[in-house]
Every structure is written in C-alpha cells, then in structure tokens.
Amino acid sequence: MSSTLTAYFSASGVTKRTAENLAQAAGADLYEIKPAVPYTQADLDWMDKKSRSSVEMNDLAFRPELADKDADIAAYDRILLGFPIWWYVAPTIINTFLESYDFTGKEIILFATSGGSGFGKTVQALAPSCPGAHIREGRILNGNPSVDALKKWVDTVL
Numbered sequence: 001m002s003s004t005l006t007a008y009f010s011a012s013g014v015t016k017r018t019a020e021n022l023a024q025a026a027g028a029d030l031y032e033i034k035p036a037v038p039y040t041q042a043d044l045d046w047m048d049k050k051s052r053s054s055v056e057m058n059d060l061a062f063r064p065e066l067a068d069k070d071a072d073i074a075a076y077d078r079i080l081l082g083f084p085i086w087w088y089v090a091p092t093i094i095n096t097f098l099e100s101y102d103f104t105g106k107e108i109i110l111f112a113t114s115g116g117s118g119f120g121k122t123v124q125a126l127a128p129s130c131p132g133a134h135i136r137e138g139r140i141l142n143g144n145p146s147v148d149a150l151k152k153w154v155d156t157v158l
Contacts (some may be wrong), residue, residue, distance in 0.1 A: 001033035004028035007071060008082035009093055011039045015113045018081045018141045028080060033097045034067035057087045063096040072100040082111045090121035095129040104132030109157055110126060111138045
C-alpha cells in the first residue's frame, strides 16, 4: 500500500481518466468518490437552472450522499483529491467526502479538470470540511495528460 491516495469524483469520465493516470504517475492507490445516486446527462445540464447539479451548486450547504464510505483514509499521509470544477469551485460531493472522514494531519493536494475556469476559491471553500488537514491547490489537469507528463508534476508536489 502506498502512503498516497488518489481520490476523485468524476461525473462524465474526464476526471476519472486523469485520476487513473495520476495515480499511476504517483505510485498511489486509487479511490473513486461515488454519489449514492449517479448523475445523468440531464443532471449535469448547467444551462438548466432546475438540473440536479445546478440546484446543488446553488446551495453550497447541500451534501449529496455518498454510495459508500469505505476509503481507508487513516492508512494515507497524502491525498491527491480530484474533481471537475463546477461553478468555479469543487462539486459539493467533495465536501461530503471530506466531512465523512478524519483528515487531521493529512496533506491534501487538489487537482481538477475544467471547461474553462481555474480553482477560484476552491481551497477556501473546502478547508472548513477538513479541519486539521493541510489542503493546498495543485493544478488544473485538462487534456487527459499522459502518465509521463503527470510524473513531472508529481515530482514537484510530492
């Protein structure tokens, strides 16, 4: 078992591919953060103000339920935490994940995929969900970067 975990949420598969390559580049274990109710294409229609993702992101206190809570967070020192950027921050399911475990003393390095925006205030928005952890902005990883390309980044952050 590695001391690093790559945990990720992916609604459409884009972040999943990046997380898989990142875990390989870092020699990290991999864990998928899954919602209890998977998102459909209609749920992800950000142009529809009544779509599930729009409703959730308009209420940042909303916490989507997780499909499971079996990540062995205690076994890791460092977590590479990935997600798509929604409305300039992490989807609220990332807050659910962080609030479901004790991250005290852990280092959390964020990575994300995005259709056009950066991290914005994501670190500040997530920090209250993981008190006692050291959380920091990592990098936007668009374009399905290769394992070799990700190794270069991993070497600078781990």
